[in-house]
Amino acid sequence: MVEIVQQSPNDPTLSPLTGEEVTVVILGGAAPVSKVHHICLPDLPSVYACQQQFELIIADHLTQAWTVTGVLQAARKLLAEHGKFIVTDCFCTNRNGWEKDQYAYLPHFEAQAERLGLQIVDSRTLSDDTYSITLQLGPKTRWQSRIFLESELAQFQELFHNCFNSEISRQLWFWKYAENRGQQIGVWLGDEMVGHYGGMTRRILLQGKPVLACQIGDVMVKPSERGVLSRRGPLAQGMATYAENWCGWGSQHPIGFGFPNARHMGAAERLGLYAEVGAISQIDWDTDPRRFDWKYRAVLAKPDTATINRLWSAMAADFNDGIIGVRDQAHLQHRYYDHPHHDYQIWSVAHRLTGRPLGILVLRSHGESIELIDLLAPRRAITGLVDKARRIAASQGASRLFCWISEPYAEDFVATGGKRSDPDVRIPTNIWTDGPAPHTLRNRWWLMGGDTDFR
Helix, strand or coil, X not given: CEEECCCCCCCHHHHHHCCCCCEEEEECCCCCCCCCEEEEECCHHHHHHCCCXXXXXXXXXXXXXXXXXXXXXXXXXXXXXXXXXXXXEEEECCCCCCCCCCCEEHHHHHHHHHHCCXXXXXXXXXXXXXXXXXXXXXXXXXXEEEECCHHHHHHHHHHHHHHHCCCCCHHHHHHHXXXXXXXXXXEEECCEEEXXXXXXXXXXXXXXXXXXXXXXXXEEECHHHCCCCCCCCHHHXXXXXXXXXXXXXXXXXXXXXXXXXXXXXXHHHHCCCEEEEEEEEEEEEECCCCCCCCCEEXXXXXXXXXXXXXXXXXHHHHHCCCEEECCCHHHHHHXXXXXXXXXXXXXXXXXXXXXXXXXXXXXXXXXXXXXXXXXXXXXXXXXXXXXXXXXXXXXXXXXXXEEEEECCCHHHHHCCCCEEECCCCEEEEECCCCXXXXXXXXCCEECEHHHCCCC
16 A cells, blocks of 8 residues: 655655655554654555665554564565664563563564664664664674565475475465464575574463463474574574574573484584483383273373363372463364364273273374373373373274373382383573573473474
8 A cells, every 4th residue: 555645844764764755664554753654564464565665664652563573574574775764663672471571572672683784773772771773784694584474384394305305285284383372483595495483482381370381392404504603503503593582581481492313402502502300201101902991991082171281280289389381271173173184083081980080191103002192190000091091002002002191200100110212301490591590400300292383
């Protein structure tokens, strides 16, 4: 939309251009700009649909809605060679709390501007926390980290195939990231996506306190670009840009977690991105051919909400000094029932005589083996649930039952007769941005296969 507006000879927005008549781009919607033609671009897709460059771009209090990266990448896309980009916004200069900050963090704004090849040429304090910052194009960087747009899904799928020799469907992408479930950063070399860093929002209890965490996934760099393992390389750029927008003190997710192998963990540690706070163990059992269980019965049926809530409340009480992902009805529905590709078996286990619920088992068949993906129960019920899972696995012709479980909780499963092994999976925490110290998180996570996005 282009609109001619009323002229005013004293409009301060024209000062960088000495009052000449220009077309001003207003990011985020209409704003009071005069003496000039102006174009309003309400969102990032409209920015990327625009094929022009402009001498003056204005963003007024937009960093919270678009993220710092979104605002800066819009400027990088639209600025003419000698154009000016004026950001007026509220910023904070200190972050150290659990609650999400009302304002963007100024050091992250400055770091990302440099990363995207934008130079700050003027910065003025308008009030205690309001700044007017003027930027212009600087030397173009080799890689650019940008907010992922749905229109770029084909490039994401191609990169996924090149990195993992596997496919990711639109349905699986939607299940992971759409409807505000996740956030994505694409790393671009010209017109090609060569890297990606994603995260999905997960509700957790951290020592009994409700907190949002980001579950990192789909971390990938095109093979031809992997040789640059430096803080300016594509892996570090993607992770840093993600963390600066969404992870650490004052952000949407004070903490994050993931499931890298030891090699990837080591690379991220050397770059100052992650610290290791735990590891995953695999527990294996032979299945139990004894079919009839006099003590417990298991029903393959969707549990009712009241039963789920009672079991989740009992389970959560066991982790007042730990960290565990919320396992309520909404989580079970999305994670297991709504998964677009995997078939999960949800078993409700109860005492045969009293009908009192013991717990809920989530199993997944791999042919000759059955995976105990997840369980919902207090820790004292683990022995009974594992016994029941071994019987179920045997009844389906499997010779092995196995599960993933984080240390130190693996002992609960070894005590049932399981054999522990190392699947080469580590648990990281973000240290690129300030957040809880790694030692306060070490060996506190309860994580199973169901806490991943790929099992």
